[in-house]
Amino acid sequence: MKNAEEIFEILKRQFDDAIIGIDKDTPTEPIINVDPLQIHKVGAYLRETDELKFDSLMCLSGVDDANGTKVKDAEGYEFIQGGTLSVYYNLHSVELKHKITLKVSTPREDAKVESVENVWKTADWHEREAYDLVGIVFLNHPDLRRILMPYDWADGSHPLRKDYKNPEFYQGMKVPY
Amino acid sequence: MGLLDKEFSDGNILIANVEDLLNWARLSSVWQLGFGLACCAIEMMATSMSHYDFDRFGVIPRNTPRQADAIIISGTVTLKMATRIKRLYEQMPDPKYIISMGSCSNCGGPYWEHGYHVLKGIDRVIPVDVYVPGCPPRPEALLEGLMKLQDKIRNESLRTKSA
Numbered sequence: 429m430k431n432a433e434e435i436f437e438i439l440k441r442q443f444d445d446a447i448i449g450i451d452k453d454t455p456t457e458p459i460i461n462v463d464p465l466q467i468h469k470v471g472a473y474l475r476e477t478d479e480l481k482f483d484s485l486m487c488l489s490g491v492d493d494a495n496g497t498k499v500k501d502a503e504g505y506e507f508i509q510g511g512t513l514s515v516y517y518n519l520h521s522v523e524l525k526h527k528i529t530l531k532v533s534t535p536r537e538d539a540k541v542e543s544v545e546n547v548w549k550t551a552d553w554h555e556r557e558a559y560d561l562v563g564i565v566f567l568n569h570p571d572l573r574r575i576l577m578p579y580d581w582a583d584g585s586h587p588l589r590k591d592y593k594n595p596e597f598y599q600g601m602k603v604p605y
Numbered sequence: 606m607g608l609l610d611k612e613f614s615d616g617n618i619l620i621a622n623v624e625d626l627l628n629w630a631r632l633s634s635v636w637q638l639g640f641g642l643a644c645c646a647i648e649m650m651a652t653s654m655s656h657y658d659f660d661r662f663g664v665i666p667r668n669t670p671r672q673a674d675a676i677i678i679s680g681t682v683t684l685k686m687a688t689r690i691k692r693l694y695e696q697m698p699d700p701k702y703i704i705s706m707g708s709c710s711n712c713g714g715p716y717w718e719h720g721y722h723v724l725k726g727i728d729r730v731i732p733v734d735v736y737v738p739g740c741p742p743r744p745e746a747l748l749e750g751l752m753k754l755q756d757k758i759r760n761e762s763l764r765t766k767s768a
Contacts (some may be wrong), residue, residue, distance in 0.1 A: 577722065578685045587721040594721050598684050605717045605725045 429526045432458035443470060454593055457529050464515070464532035464541040468568075471547040474519060474528075482519040482528065483546035489516045490558025494590040507591040513539045513564050534564065543569040555571065561588040613625065625765050631674070632663075632758040634752070638673035638693065638715075639666035642680025645707040645741040649679045652744040671694040675754070678733075681709040681716065682724045694731045702758070703752050705733045709739045716741075740747055 430438075436450045439460065446469065448461035462470050474482040497509025517530040534541055543566040544551045555566040556575035563586035566572055574581060582595060594603050625658040627695045637659075641649055653666065667673045682690060705727050708714035713725035726760070727733060734757060737750035 464663060490608075592721070599688060601684060601687055601729055602685070603721075603725075605713060 429524055430479070431526070432460065432528055435526075435528050436460050437468060438477075438480065439473070439565045441463070442473060446470060457527070459531045462530050462532050462535070462540075464534045465567075466542065467515075467517075467532050468542040468544050468547060470530070471517070471544040475547055476605045479524075481523050483522055484520045484521075485517060485544070485554075486520050486527075487518040488513075488544075488551055488554035488558065489514075489518075490562035490564050490588070491516060492536075492562055492588060492590045495531070498591075501597045505593060506525055507593075508536065508589075511536050513562055515558060515564060540567055541565070542567050545569055560586070562586055563589060571575045624761070627763070628759050628761050631761075632755040634663040634664075634665075634674070635702065635754065635758075636665050636667045636672060636674045636751075638670050638676045638697070640676060640679075640693070642678070642682065642686065643709065645679035645709070648741045648744055649677055649706065649747060650749045656670075657744040657748065659751075662748070662755070664690075664751065668756070670694075670745040671698065673697050674700065675702040675704060677704045677706050678727045679706040679741075681720075682712065682727050682730075683722045684724055685722070687724045687730050690727065691730050700761075702734045702754055703731055704735045704737060704747075704754060706737045706747060706750070707742055709740065711736050711738065712731050 432450065436447070439590060441448045443466065446463045446466035448463060451461065474480050493510055493512045493514055493515045494509045496508040497505050499509045500506050512533040513536055514531055518527070520527045524553065527588045532541055541564055543555055543557060546564075552569075552571070553575060555569055556571070558564050559566060559572055560574040560576050563584070572577065577587065578598075581598070585595065586592065597603060622628060651657060653664070670676070676689065676694065676697065689725050694703070709716065709723070710727040713723055717721035717725055724730065735750045735754045737746050739746050742750070
């Protein structure tokens with residue numbers, strides 16, 4: 429059983445620049461920041477190493493950090509420009525009984541994160557959900573389709589973005605109240 | 606006088622208005638599509654169990670829309686589901702009736718403002734005969750709704766479909 433700082437040290441030794449830092453000033457558990465394009469390698473290492481053995485991905489969540497600047501378009505509609513979208517990975521080792529939280533941040537306008545579906549099969553549908561609702565593209569995902577919204581929902585329309593605007597109509601049905 | 610005592614004295618001949626007879630037959634055997642969406646569906650299932658006994662009104666769940674007379678929209682209708690409900694409705698043979706059960710299918714319910722995925726009322730897609738309010742409605746309320754539907758069918762005319 430290892431705590432977050434020990435795990436961070438192990439990862440830092442192994443990956444160096446792929447591990448961006450550790451954020452201890454959080455209300456719950458410390459969060460390790462990882463490079464979004466190397467998360468699959470970090471994940472595979474966390475899973476396979478004898479002293480870590482993170483065999484369970486408890487949750488994977490897409491988050492809109494909404495830390496960009498608010499801009500108004502020609503019609504007066506306010507949207508967010510710049511800033512980041514994030515993905516949180518909550519890992520657990522059933523055998524060693526320790527937990528860790530990883531986070532990757534990626535630019536809002538070009539949100540690309542490597543898929544960890546190869547490492548934990550659970551990530552398949554979780555990543556589809558994050559893609560569907562927040563609009564994060566997972567590279568090398570085998571089947572990146574919408575999972576909750578209809579397949580013919582407008583491209584680039586992701587409901588859990590903080591600047592999301594609901595369409596007036598979907599297939600001839602009025603959407604707003 | 607009454608139908609039952611005449612039945613034997615008049616050699617099994619009944620005299621009735623065709624409209625009344627057809628309406629009586631229809632309202633006494635409203636076969637519903639076995640279809641449920643959310644927590645309202647749990648109340649609907651409770652209504653069809655022995656305690657409330659939907660069957661005493663002639664309501665039997667059917668597993669295909671082609672054999673169903675009525676559909677109870679029991680729960681939150683997402684936009685994705687609305688397209689499917691429309692297709693189910695179109696597969697049902699006439700005469701067909703719709704009971705909208707609960708706040709969600711009446712008007713969107715608690716999702717009326719921020720539910721980006723919820724249809725704000727099933728009557729935007731298919732014509733509703735009876736609205737049953739509640740969140741979810743008690744089985745008694747659903748039975749009341751069914752009896753309202755029966756009243757509606759009882760007064761139907763062959764020439765014009767009113768329900």
